[in-house]
Amino acid sequence: MGRLENKIALITGAAGGFGRAMALEFARQGAQIFAADRNEAGVGETADLVNNQGGAATPVRCDVSDTDDIAALLSEIEKTFGRLDVLVNNAGITQREDFRHITDAQWQELLDVNLTAAMRLSRDGLKLLKISGASSIVNISSIMERVHVRQLSAYSTTKAALAGLSRAMAVEYAAFKIRVNYLCPGYAETAMTERILRNSAVRQGLLDRTPLGRFCLPEEIAMAALFLASDEAAFITGEGLTIDGGMSISL
Numbered sequence: 646m647g648r649l650e651n652k653i654a655l656i657t658g659a660a661g662g663f664g665r666a667m668a669l670e671f672a673r674q675g676a677q678i679f680a681a682d683r684n685e686a687g688v689g690e691t692a693d694l695v696n697n698q699g700g701a702a703t704p705v706r707c708d709v710s711d712t713d714d715i716a717a718l719l720s721e722i723e724k725t726f727g728r729l730d731v732l733v734n735n736a737g738i739t740q741r742e743d744f745r746h747i748t749d750a751q752w753q754e755l756l757d758v759n760l761t762a763a764m765r766l767s768r769d770g771l772k773l774l775k776i777s778g779a780s781s782i783v784n785i786s787s788i789m790e791r792v793h794v795r796q797l798s799a800y801s802t803t804k805a806a807l808a809g810l811s812r813a814m815a816v817e818y819a820a821f822k823i824r825v826n827y828l829c830p831g832y833a834e835t836a837m838t839e840r841i842l843r844n845s846a847v848r849q850g851l852l853d854r855t856p857l858g859r860f861c862l863p864e865e866i867a868m869a870a871l872f873l874a875s876d877e878a879a880f881i882t883g884e885g886l887t888i889d890g891g892m893s894i895s896l
């Protein structure tokens with residue numbers, strides 16, 4: 646018996662990185678996956694990988710910053726399963742820019758993808774999420790919600806707001822037996838960090854600042870998300886789990 650047996654799980658940003666790792670692990674644990682991403686080819690590959698390992702995944706092209714795409718995605722889940730048990734708001738982008746040079750357009754794009762999309766899916770998905778009486782939302786924040794580096798102020802703002810939104814939603818959604826938690830990953834090697842980690846000095850500096858001396862694996866994020874999404878965490882809500890090898894607590 647899998648830890649998510651018979652659950653319906655929607656994972657955004659599932660074309661690669663953490664989202665793909667979560668789709669693979671959740672499916673191994675018995676969940677039926679809706680894998681959503683604006684990268685249609687990538688999310689198709691994720692679904693193939695899940696289906697080839699004996700799981701069940703439906704790929705959906707969806708730009709989470711587009712209200713029509715969100716409505717179409719939720720309507721497809723409603724038509725196919727009539728409910729949703731696990732929602733993982735994982736799709737995210739980053740941009741490096743000095744705070745004093747950030748344009749309104751850059752700021753808005755980060756807010757739309759990293760924050761507003763999670764709000765919309767959690768708000769508009771409520772009808773589907775409350776049906777089972779034991780649903781779970783997992784939002785992917787970051788250690789950058791509370792520790793900061795230069796040129797990531799807009800990104801940090803979205804991740805701090807996502808953590809705050811998770812705690813606020815946890816209080817309101819408890820009435821519907823929906824738990825809301827969030828993860829704060831440290832650095833992992835994915836498409837998002839590829840460029841910055843190619844710089845060997847930056848790379849070594851980050852490793853030196855990580856007590857456990859390595860980067861996070863996407864599979865480790867998947868295991869943490871699995872725990873929060875599963876009934877094992879039935880009394881945990883409004884909580885953030887940091888997965889950073891000790892980076893954010895060490896000087």
Ligand SMILES: NC(=O)c1ccc[n+]([C@@H]2O[C@H](COP(=O)([O-])OP(=O)(O)OC[C@H]3O[C@@H](n4cnc5c(N)ncnc54)[C@H](O)[C@@H]3O)[C@@H](O)[C@H]2O)c1
Nearest residue numbers: 658660662663683708709736737787830832833835836837
């Ligand atoms: N990699 C890290 O070190 C790290 C650390 C902390 C938090 N995170 C967070 O983890 C999440 C996953 O990131 P990742 O590292 O797997 O990076 P990634 O770039 O591999 O994955 C992000 C996915 O989101 C998708 N996406 C971006 N904008 C979208 C949109 N508008 N609509 C739909 N899909 C969209 C991308 O196509 C991509 O598949 C992000 O929210 C990121 O901020 C990453």
